[in-house]
Amino acid sequence: MSTQIRTVVVLGSGTMGSQIAAVAALAGYTTALVDIKQEQLDRAREQLTARLDRDVEKGRRQRADVDAAWERLTLTTDRDAVAAEADLVIEAAVEDLTIKRTIFAELDEVCPEHTLLVTNSSNIVSSRVADATGRPDRVCNLHFFNPALVMQCVEIVPHEGTDPQTVERMVAFVESLGKTPVRLQREIPGFVANRLLNALRREAVELYEAGVADFKDIDLAARTALGHPMGPFELMDLVGIDVVYLIRLAEHEQTGDADALPSRSITEKYEAGEYGRKTGRGWYEYPRP
Template identity: 85%
Template sequence: MSTDIRTVVVLGAGTMGSQIAAVAALAGYTTALVDIRQEQLDHARAQLRSRLDRDVEKGRRTRADVDAAWEQLTLTTDRDAVAASADLVIEAAVEDLKIKRSIFAELDRVCPPHTLLVTNSSNIVSSRVADATDRPEKVCNLHFFNPALVMACVEVVPHETTAPETVDAATAFVESLGKTPVRLKREVPGFVANRLLNALRREAVGLYEDGVADFKDIDLAAKTALGHPMGPFELMDLVGIDVVYLIRLAEYEQTGDPSALPARSVKEKYEAGDFGRKTGRGWYEYPGA
């Protein structure tokens, strides 16, 4: 456990937020998972119980560790009550800049002066929310990867006025979770991993749209020639084609570069509501999803 951080609050009980909260609780932190909707918290609790119980059954975790984590984890709709004693707040709410700026401004008023305020966003860099607070030096991105309970990488991304002490504390926190911090020297939309991934995805979609190969064969090449665990189209279905689409729009909004816009085929699937595994259909079909 990081000596500077003992109490963690995670805002947003979606897939990412709930798993980040579970990771923190498993590492021994007093953790609160917050959402504005009780039904979302109930869903998150059920999903985490199922996931962690399965991990115990498969021998990935011990029952004692999981039980101890549940003792550390609180799920609540009362954000201000738990934020008032937080050492670190991780925002994992909706990818909407206006909403995020409002959240950071409210947290700045409620949290103690020492509290670090970080966003898990991979599209909205922290400089765009930091100036909504009176503590921009204590704001940065901590970008976890999905599924956060499994993925080792966490990108630590400062903005221009993030204090070195904030970066060090955030890095130590990531290490205390058993994760691998990747420290960026400066912020850039998409950070490192997603920019690498976007380059592969852009080329894969281009090959498909140009009629060079079917998406299934492109995935097959990525797995059998490059050793990737899944192909770029399979990965889009896992992450969510809606997420891929909105990330591309967010990058375009920040850079103005037309090449950042979503590809035609991705846009068509987004507009059809075919988001991948979550909807039962994306590039592939998922019966019973």
Template identity: 65%
Template sequence: MATTDISHVTVIGSGTMGAQIGMVSALSGYRTAIVDIAQDSLDRASEMLHTRMDRDVDKGRRTADDVRAAFDRLGFSLDRDTVVADTDFVIEAAIEDIEIKRSLFRDLDKVAPAHAILATNSSNIVSSSLADAVGRPDKVCNMHFFNPVLIMECVEVVPNEHTSQETVDTTVELARAFGKQPVLLKKEAPGFIANRLLNALRKEAVELYEDGVADFRDIDVAVKTALRHPMGPFELMDMTGIDVVYLIRMAEYAQTGDPASLPAQSVKDLYEKKQFGRKTGKGWYDYS
């Protein structure tokens, strides 16, 4: 299947990542559906996207006509099976829980057309751990976007040992059609490229903080002013979501069994307090 055969894209999950992936797809000319199990989640996603698009129009980044046309192509639905039965490419952006994803992929496989590709946006759960849950392992891969999806250009495309070359080529070309820069991995590695590099920096930053070497605020300042990163590692965790950071580490631990994969104690403490960062008003920093 080529990208010219793709007319309808479905995104499963209307969180920060899923909503933005859906918007990028619609802006790129594809009929797109964002699916979730809760209407309030869909309502929040719609409100967030309209706010962001209005701001982009006000700042001259997009035209009002382009945004209007994109929203005409974009739908929000609770009826997953009906939507997926009429789709060509599914991008799963659900919670980072391998059992939830495996169950979801089994369900998607039953209703999606035979030609449809089933991609996961997971940044840490490799698609080989999902492929054996479906009857089309050759059409399963990782298609990993970066937050904020509307701005970040990189998309990591990661095949597993069963993924066909056709699926790889189609996914890479779809990323390009979305206006992104695809990066193709030759084999699976939990965390892929960018997050493995980022995790190394984050791990060192948290160790410096937990060892009492420096306050997290000063570590962020050092990273921004000495390494010229746009955000410090603690600011980035707050933007990504402490819950996402925590669950990614737990998902990697489930795959590796290595205690070094577990989240740091300070991250665990914030997670248990439900202080997830910007989304809750407090994480490492207070946004209230």
């Protein structure tokens, strides 16, 4: 089995997928970003260009490095063509188990035998997609954090059938990106960082719904007393209240724990389409995107 990762394919050109692809290209990997719609890829290119150009202007990156990364990065709708040459495929598609299982089964048919198939999901564990392939030993979760171009942590989460060599290859890959790998011993929905975050978020929402304090003051306490860069309600708006809602549903579906269900206020905002920054209104109001 080849252990050298040279070619990376990322499926899904949303915020996470596009930035993961950019991180890989910046680290020197031949990278392809895939989506089913060309307009999504065009939007991803526009957003990545703006972000990377801003990094150059602020002195965070060198222009030569960014230009070289663009030379290594392909944006395409032809998934199978690039997957057939991939050493590593990172799935960052919609959080829907049925869709993910279909994707992994199809990738298994077109990817070389040595290709590692990983999912960026933090709430759908890889054991739920691994058996859709004929290579469950080369499947795991590889969880980046938003924004992937900035955040250092990447969680590596094997399922019971993941080959230890797969984990070692993922550790080496994450380190080659200039990121910090956090290795879990076993899978659990939410992994480590998001479970810590969910505990804080759950307590914050309970305090708000109980009338203990306004959400703005809870955010203020998190920033000024705990030293957090932003409060839990501000962070929900950044991540997307729709994402928060769906993560809670996915955890409930996997655990059966009624406490995992979305809270009343989160459900109300989700049903009203108030997702945060992406819609212009969440807990706070923002200029329309």
